[in-house]
Amino acid sequence: MQSPLRQSAASAVSDYVGNLTPGTTYSLSAWTLDTSGRYSPRVTTRAVGTRTTISSNVTTLYYGQSFVLTGRLTRVDSGAGVPGALVELQARRLGTTSFQVVATGRSSSTGGLSANFIPQWGTEYKWVYRGSSGGGQNSSGDSLIGQASPLRTISVTSLVSTYLPVDKITLGQSAVLSGTVAPNHAGQAVYLQRLDNGAWKDVAGTKLSSTSAYSFTLKPSAKGTYYYRVRKPGDVDHLVSYSNRRTLTVS
Known part of the structure; x- marks a missing residue:
């Protein structure tokens, strides 16, 4: 861990913490060291991991039929749903390598996720939540560590x-x-x-x-x-x- 930065009383500093594991909860602390060598009180915050599930009403359908993709975004510490979170739905056509964002939306009041599709071909889907800092739509005030759901494959019959x-x-x-x-x-x-x-x-x-x-x-x-x-x-x-x-x- 880096040593505290020496700053004047009027300045502010921010830092970036990278390489965090998706869905994992972290406790983060910060303090300052002034020019006289005195440490400030430590300020601690949590970055809470999340879990994203995925499901569907069918796994195989005929060309032209629709299906419903669902899921839920929850906190790993309490299991409570995360409301109002911005979530992407990404899709990858079978036989290809790249995912594309096909929809974005916010989770329901209970953390629920839902989307309707009429696929042209077999496709792998996943919900992707990228996390958020405290405040805004995140009513808990905690920072949240995002996580992608497992893949869900929908097969299509000609x-x-x-x-x-x-x-x-x-x-x-x-x-x-x-x-x-x-x-x-x-x-x-x-x-x-x-x-x-x-x-x-x-x-x-x-x-x-x-x-x-x-x-x-x-x-x-x-x-x-x-x-x-x-x-x-x-x-x-x-x-x-x-x-x-x-x-x-x-x-």
């Missing part, structure tokens, strides 16, 4: 639509099963699956167009009832997804 204009054909005829994948995954593969003895099996594949569309021609070689669906494999920021089942009867 939407695979299907359209089959007919459900019955005669042997030798064909039908076209078409659809799209949202969000756009142009150039990625999708697979036509057929239900065979209780198991879904890939029977054809194609690449999505620039508009994320696909089509498959169905032409069974025997009479019967056939069940089809389309599979979109997962990628770095979307889960594997399947279309609704479509039925085609060949007579």
Whole structure:
């Protein structure tokens, strides 16, 4: 620790204390030493650690659906909520390395945090509280040491639509099963699956167009009832997804 600074009676001095551990409580003392070598009374203050939690009503959803991200900011010494604290919500798309601030706001009267989102892709979220000095929105008067919450991952499943204009054909005829994948995954593969003895099996594949569309021609070689669906494999920021089942009867 540095020695007290010698100052004249009319001057004031401030100092910076760095490398503090997030969420940890510290006791800090200061005093002065005048030119005659006399020490002033010691003044002690606390910097109280905080804890930030994070939760959500879902961890997996379909593209286009919304979810609620919640959390709570509390003091580590008493467990009491920290009201009116300025908190950031940061997000990182799966497969990337950098977090971006996507929202800011203040905690509720009980320290509660909440935000609604409609994610386009799988994302990691965290609440970030940077701490505060006493006063202002911090009614306790204590300085507070901030802390980021753990990460919360929200996984997103693509939407695979299907359209089959007919459900019955005669042997030798064909039908076209078409659809799209949202969000756009142009150039990625999708697979036509057929239900065979209780198991879904890939029977054809194609690449999505620039508009994320696909089509498959169905032409069974025997009479019967056939069940089809389309599979979109997962990628770095979307889960594997399947279309609704479509039925085609060949007579």
